[in-house]
Amino acid sequence: MNAIGWPNWRRLNQEGIVFAIAILLFAVAALGLPGFLTADNLVAIVRSVSVLGILALGMAVVIIGRGIDLSAVAIMAMSVAWYLQLLNTGTSDGLAFAYVLAGVLAIGLLNGFLVAYADVPAIFVTLATGSFVFGYVRSQLITQDAVPVPQGHWVELLGGVRFLDIPVEVFVFAGLAFLVFLFLRYTKWGRFIYFAGDNPVAARNIGIPVRPMLVLRYALSAVVALIAGLLTAASLHSINTRVVNSTLLYDIVLVAVIGGIGLSGGRGGVRNVLVGAALIGILLNAMTIIDIPLLYQNLIKAAILLGAIIVDGVINPRDEQTAQQGDI
């Protein structure tokens, strides 16, 4: 971990490189692309990465603890879809929200329980629960792919809230980023996450409650996903469950990994998420301005993610002698 502040130039790390690339890209786009360096567009960039960034914050906490949450997008979309469906069929707001929150927490706890106590690898648990959440909500609880926000509901109003012409999700992102930063940096359990991610066995041996903390992280990630989902619904006035099958999930991993949060755990922080989100935001915005079709954008993003993972693998290589068997 570096100290807070500017990247350490003497030891050029991934975060520094990515930050430099982001600045470079920003400069190039500002010079080369018409309409890039306008206030509206800059707000649009920040806004476009807000939801992504919020999801990446949850993902970051999980990854630092040597896990991964592939169910985040499914939870995000399906919880809100169910919430809106309940509202549309006349359930009272409080009760509907209670149901949804309970459901989200239940999935988060299930993820955490299976990972922590059943020792099942996180990728399989969350892949399975993600599939299950999507399948269950889609087939049993809602009737169509997209669920609209009811007229005049607070979620709809939330989408219209502006401070200084900046939409509310930007502030939510900033606020959450600050909270997660405080949590990771200044609370005991936040520090413990690094220990547990760096070496779970040693962390357990010195008395850190590794397993309950794992459960907590997955529950936290699920709640963060719910918040992101509500903000998505607020800005779009509906939620489309097809987003689960899109590449959004990989964008989240991309933001976290490209910012320099090592997938082997124990490394990184909120700053890495911000750097990653900045790069992806600028990149997506630039690609949209020069009118690259969505399909090609996916291809480019996948290529970048692949590059990021390769760099991650080279910087944090796995050791043949100490790598855990079955750690895939």
Next chain:
Amino acid sequence: MTFRERLQAWRYNLVPDHLVGEILTKRWTDNAIPFLALVATLGVFGSIIPGFFKLTSLQESTRQLGEFSLVVIGLTVVMLGGGIDLSVGSIFALSCFSAVYVFFILEQSIWLALAAALATGLVFGAINGYLVGYLRLRAFLTTLVTFIFGRALFDILVSTYAADVQLSQASSDVLDFIGDGTFWGLSVSVWLAIILAVITHIALTRSRPGWHVLAVGGSRRSAHNAGIRVRRTVFMTYVFSGFCSSIGGFLIACRLSGAGPGTGLNLEIMALTAAVVGGVSLGGGRGSVVKGLMGAIIVLTMTNGLIRLGYGTGTNQMVLGILLAVAVTIDIRWLKNRHKVLNEVYVAPVYLKMGETQSAASGSGTPYELDNRLSAADHIGLGELEGPEDVILDRDDHLYCGTRHGEIVRFFAPDYNRSEVFAHIGGFPLGLAFDKQGNLISCVGAMGLYSVSPEREVKRLSAETARSWTSIVDDARLRDPNDCDIAPDGRIYFTDSTKRYDAHDWALDSIENRATGRLLVYDPKDGSTKTLLDGYRYTNGVCMAHDGKSLFFAESWACRVHRYWLEGPKAGTAECVIRDMPGYPDNINRASDGNYWMAWLGMRTPSFDLSLRHPDMRKRMTRRLPQDEWLFPNINTGGVVKFNEKGGIVETLGDLSGNAHPMVTSMREHKGYLFVGGILNNRIGRYKISGADPNWTSPASYWGAKA
């Protein structure tokens, strides 16, 4: 016998509890759960879907099954090698597109289309393999990314060329046959899947590359250290997976005559679920092609069944999610706990009421009365030796013994101060005997019967006997060869003490007390090994009688000595000559005065005798207590007993001080001295026998004076 005891005897001696543990030791129990799941799935869906088992319906669904199975076979191989391949869906789709492009748009032959599909798959697989194998990236995320990449590429290609494919006039009989035809009632895809499955199975189980894959998956580090090219092996598994997926893609191209946005969608999670549900372990090393295929049938039956039952969008994902979560959890828990369960249930004690015995306490006046004579023995190799189970001397008076470190050590006459490693065997050499040619024959614990020539050449004589039909545990293997002796005709008679425990777990056998000890014979003429007697409680020492017409063998946990006749009217039968001794007998050897020496490795105690009448108590003990708190037979006191041809006890020697020879597993008389060994001792004792023939040696007694 009280009624309660009689009930216990029936309960524990007639109910075959031990089979549970033996079944659990079998690798095929891993298959049992997926197989039951397969039967249940087919049963449930077969009964609720009308016409499920109709031929036409089966042909249609098996066509899809063939393609899917191909993909699963590839994924299975990757998983066996310790990796995972999530990009199978993309490879499948891209290969399908390659074939479609070459055939419909370039209007080339179907074989060129096949080549294009295969090339696509191999290249894609090689990229995965390079990233995961050589660059050692994390398999899951890397293939996830290549999956997105491939999918994005496929979406672009399909949206670009979809219209051209629609307009194409190309057609081919071969394509139609591959897509729609059947051969002996089965579609081409099923035939291909079967052929590939058979080849893959044979390659995995019977070829060097296949073993390398399993070795890498089983323990990457050990494989690396053993010199297997881990990176190349991993690379090849991904290439193979790409190959399998590309065949699947080619087949679907033929079946659908085109490629659409839905081609290969969700295939990766289906294939992954199939492999895991079938029982292919995450992390590698455990699983088989058959398991993958069972999983493929389960998953496809479920998903297709649910569609045919009319459940809506999302049901598939829900079911796949549940299946995957449950299967992965069971897999992990099973792998982790099977060993524990096995440890708990393997020991299955039986009931035995030991006969009343005479006291061995000093001053009791019985023939078994232990004294303190052995404490006066000189020591040889004190502190250098660990575990001289048996000792023997050759014609030149050199002394040989086995050690815990897997060596046979030779001490040089006349003072036995100098020693050397005579031969390295590897296992724990137990019983020793010299044959006529001067070869040293040894029973090596957990390995078999070995021969060491005077030139120190180690040769394995026997490691197995005939497999009995009713035994679940593999009783062909010699688990605990214990002692041997050689008949005048050169045949080697030896004991295998237990079928249920390996040599180092011999104490567990005493707690279980099941009669599984055997007497075997090895014939050097044809190299065969035969089982002569079976069903003794830990057969141990063997000694040829002085006339060579019968042999004595000890049955340790029953405290008995039997005589087995080689010739005469009772040939081939055994009779008990000494019963209900106060000690547990071990090796037996000839004495100079025409009698026999027998070692006692331990003494009976009233408490352990009582516990033998309470198998329930011993069962609870083995389940609930840590092993070092179990009640074991007392092996801290032993002795040496001399008995005559009729089984009468002549005298008993002991070491009540407990300093030199608390327990004795063997003794050998040589030129008026008795050499004493113990499996838990750190020395060999040399005891001067008063009144013994100072010229008598064992080799001369067996094979006559020096030629």
